[in-house]
Amino acid sequence: MEVVCGSGVCVSSLPRSSTITRSTVPQFRVSYQYLTPFPSQSHLFSYHPPPYAKTLRARTTTKPAIFLPHLVASLQQVDQTYIMVKPDGVQRGLVGEIISRFEKKGFKLTGLKLFQCSKELAEEHYKDLNQKSFFPKLIDYITSGPVVCMAWEGVGVVASARKLIGATDPLQAEPGTIRGDLAVQTGRNVIHGSDSPENGKREIALWFKEGELCDWTPVQAPWLRE
Numbered sequence: 001m002e003v004v005c006g007s008g009v010c011v012s013s014l015p016r017s018s019t020i021t022r023s024t025v026p027q028f029r030v031s032y033q034y035l036t037p038f039p040s041q042s043h044l045f046s047y048h049p050p051p052y053a054k055t056l057r058a059r060t061t062t063k064p065a066i067f068l069p070h071l072v073a074s075l076q077q078v079d080q081t082y083i084m085v086k087p088d089g090v091q092r093g094l095v096g097e098i099i100s101r102f103e104k105k106g107f108k109l110t111g112l113k114l115f116q117c118s119k120e121l122a123e124e125h126y127k128d129l130n131q132k133s134f135f136p137k138l139i140d141y142i143t144s145g146p147v148v149c150m151a152w153e154g155v156g157v158v159a160s161a162r163k164l165i166g167a168t169d170p171l172q173a174e175p176g177t178i179r180g181d182l183a184v185q186t187g188r189n190v191i192h193g194s195d196s197p198e199n200g201k202r203e204i205a206l207w208f209k210e211g212e213l214c215d216w217t218p219v220q221a222p223w224l225r226e
């Protein structure tokens with residue numbers, strides 16, 4: 001499959017700091033600085049002639065072609081998870097340490113706020129546990145001080161975040177996990193993480209208002225995924 005880049009002007013052949021304008025590529029509506037670290041504006045496009053090209057003309061063509069492995073990778077499901085530093089984590093000064101672990105892993109932060117949650121919100125968040133004997137204590141704990149609410153995004157982020165967090169009981173959590181390194185008791189286990197992609201969406205919608213989330217592209221993106 002071949003995709004022609006508009007008038008045939010190959011964007012990747014322009015010098016790195018070229019300003020691409022309407023006159024360079026007439027069908028481009030906006031002019032912008034070409035500053036990405038890789039030769040193509042879109043990593044989906046390859047400008048090398050296909051190896052199977054039979055004729056000399058086809059082999060020397062400059063027409064871009066979609067590079068299938070990149071396309072397949074781009075179609076991988078991107079999930080969202082709701083991560084919350086609980087009041088004990090905030091009081092103990094662990095917010096930076098916890099955010100840092102997710103940042104270093106390579107996930108994308110799309111929402112962040114310090115927030116004092118109401119009893120109603122805590123009860124809604126933990127509604128699946130409302131028949132448990134520890135439920136009233138859990139609600140008191142979650143509402144006992146400010147929490148840090150976060151939305152994180154990435155391929156496989158829900159399951160991976162659960163691994164980074166560790167087991168519910170910090171004494172059972174592996175060393176190297178957040179709970180394994182930073183907590184000792186289930187009732188003070190410093191962090192929450194969604195347990196499924198569906199709950200990730202539900203909890204982000206519950207804790208964040210419209211306009212509080214930010215859609216952005218980290219500059220490190222091409223260094224994290226091929």
Ligand code: DAT
Pocket residue numbers: 129134138167168186187189191192193195
């Ligand atoms: P997790 O937070 O690992 O997803 P969960 O959803 O089963 O665990 O429970 C939510 C929170 O409720 C948990 O982080 C701490 C509290 N909790 C769970 N089991 C408890 C127990 N047996 N005693 C006291 N608190 C408990």
Ligand code: MG
Pocket residue numbers: 193194195
């Ligand atoms: Mg849970």
